[in-house]
Amino acid sequence: MTDTSLNIVILAAGKGSRMKSQKPKVLHELAGRPLISWLIESAMQLNPEKIIVVTAPDMDDVREVVKPHSSVIQHKAQGTGDAVKAALPALEGHKGDVLILLGDAPLLAHDTMQDLIDARHLDNAGLSVLGVELDDPYGYGRLVPDKHGKLARIVEQKDCTEEEEELNVINTGAFCVDGARLKSWLDQLDCNNAQGEYYFTDLPAIAAAEKVKTEICISYDEDEVAGINSRAQLAHLESVVQHALRQRAMDNGATLLSPESVYFSWDTELGQDVVVEPNVFFGPKVKVANNVRIKAFSHLEDCQIAEGADIGPYARLRPGADIGEGARIGNFVEVKKTRVGKGSKINHLSYAGDGEIGDGVNIGAGTIFCNYDGYDKHTTIIGDGAFIGSNTTIVAPAKIGANALIAAGSVVTKEAPNDALYVTRMKPMIKEGWVTSFQAKKTKK
Numbered sequence: 289m290t291d292t293s294l295n296i297v298i299l300a301a302g303k304g305s306r307m308k309s310q311k312p313k314v315l316h317e318l319a320g321r322p323l324i325s326w327l328i329e330s331a332m333q334l335n336p337e338k339i340i341v342v343t344a345p346d347m348d349d350v351r352e353v354v355k356p357h358s359s360v361i362q363h364k365a366q367g368t369g370d371a372v373k374a375a376l377p378a379l380e381g382h383k384g385d386v387l388i389l390l391g392d393a394p395l396l397a398h399d400t401m402q403d404l405i406d407a408r409h410l411d412n413a414g415l416s417v418l419g420v421e422l423d424d425p426y427g428y429g430r431l432v433p434d435k436h437g438k439l440a441r442i443v444e445q446k447d448c449t450e451e452e453e454e455l456n457v458i459n460t461g462a463f464c465v466d467g468a469r470l471k472s473w474l475d476q477l478d479c480n481n482a483q484g485e486y487y488f489t490d491l492p493a494i495a496a497a498e499k500v501k502t503e504i505c506i507s508y509d510e511d512e513v514a515g516i517n518s519r520a521q522l523a524h525l526e527s528v529v530q531h532a533l534r535q536r537a538m539d540n541g542a543t544l545l546s547p548e549s550v551y552f553s554w555d556t557e558l559g560q561d562v563v564v565e566p567n568v569f570f571g572p573k574v575k576v577a578n579n580v581r582i583k584a585f586s587h588l589e590d591c592q593i594a595e596g597a598d599i600g601p602y603a604r605l606r607p608g609a610d611i612g613e614g615a616r617i618g619n620f621v622e623v624k625k626t627r628v629g630k631g632s633k634i635n636h637l638s639y640a641g642d643g644e645i646g647d648g649v650n651i652g653a654g655t656i657f658c659n660y661d662g663y664d665k666h667t668t669i670i671g672d673g674a675f676i677g678s679n680t681t682i683v684a685p686a687k688i689g690a691n692a693l694i695a696a697g698s699v700v701t702k703e704a705p706n707d708a709l710y711v712t713r714m715k716p717m718i719k720e721g722w723v724t725s726f727q728a729k730k731t732k733k
């Protein structure tokens with residue numbers, strides 16, 4: 289009986305030097321989520337026994353991101369074959385399928401992974417490799433067929449003869465290998481090649497020498513199997529992901545007036561009949577309920593917006609902004625860690641940070657919550673129905689009661705009781721004709 293248990297190994301220990309980055313390549317992001325997390329999400333849908341991520345010694349951050357999945361350390365980056373070797377102790381005793389994936393090819397779909405596994409079982413092959421045909425195969429390992437059209441071996445770009453360079457079915461880097469044979473094949477790898485590395489891609493030739501069958505599984509989606517080696521390739525896959533996220537938003541019933549200009553994060557949630565105007569940015573963790581309009585040039589991250597609210601244009605919702613039903617946040621308004629109650633309005637040029645604003649509150653133009661004293665953040669609480677006049681400065685910690693009215697231009701430093709009028713303002717001083725006599729004096733001189 290065939291053993292169909294599955295373990296997955298993801299290779300992520302490479303330096304990624306072509307990215308020219310201090311950060312490990314697999315932690316670069318698409319739509320606000322690390323490359324490796326995209327791949328792990330798809331891999332999880334196959335219900336593997338284990339996912340083992342191969343990391344370099346200095347990649348604590350990668351090991352943290354992939355938790356609760358296990359990671360192993362490849363002490364020196366000596367090639368993809370050596371990387372898989374580092375996972376062997378974690379695979380001890382496993383005789384089922386081992387799916388090997390590259391951490392820098394983040395968009396591989398789970399059904400393609402399944403096709404690759406199925407390909408190995410089709411004819412009881414020892415391994416299967418996922419290939420794709422490219423117009424420009426430069427840089428990739430080429431799949432070299434034998435005279436029966438079966439896979440004879442894989443040759444890396446730097447080791448290609450001129451003839452081999454013409455082959456255009458390439459190795460995507462994803463393999464499914466018989467777990468019972470993996471170790472003995474890895475033990476046969478050497479590093480007699482142009483890069484002096486242990487290539488995992490030498491396995492098909494080793495299998496062929498043992499007369500074990502190998503299979504090629506073909507993908508027809510270049511973007512799905514694309515690897516990221518450079519910033520330009522990262523940008524290309526970002527555009528692929530953004531296209532899909534826009535499509536998803538529209539499929540779920542949101543109107544995007546100019547889809548191409550809206551940037552989504554992987555986890556953006558939009559309700560039905562949400563309208564998004566052009567040039568809106570959604571950072572991670574944004575949830576928008578039904579019937580919300582988000583006007584042009586707004587920037588949102590880690591915030592939630594309840595039904596029927598109206599946001600922007602030019603609004604900035606920062607982490608912890610919690611906008612209530614039917615509330616309005618207008619132009620050049622910044623909201624951070626603040627609950628804005630039902631039907632409340634902050635329509636122009638204001639900052640609300642660390643606040644709790646009740647229902648039906650009106651906050652006038654140019655109101656500032658002074659939440660920071662240089663050391664600590666303090667809270668501003670405003671009761672239902674309060675009216676805050678324009679250009680009010682609220683020095684937190686502050687409390688303004690329900691229905692209180694703060695006169696325009698006030699500086700609030702004391703508690704304003706419910707229903708109170710609160711004014712801090714100099715009495716006007718008016719001297720009639722003062723300017724004329726002042727000017728006359730000056731011109732005489």
Ligand code: UD1
Pocket residue numbers: 299300301302303304342362364365366367368369370371390391392393427428429430442444458459460461486487488489514515517
């Ligand atoms: C690799 C394949 C190539 C294939 C291409 C597809 C080999 C030898 N070559 O080339 O046939 O066409 O992917 O994109 O396998 N890694 C380690 N440890 C190492 C080296 C690499 O963990 O010592 C990891 C990297 O982090 C990366 C992955 O393996 O996630 C691929 O390594 P990379 O150097 O990008 O291989 P390519 O040159 O792209």
Ligand code: CA
Pocket residue numbers: 392515516517
């Ligand atoms: Ca690569």
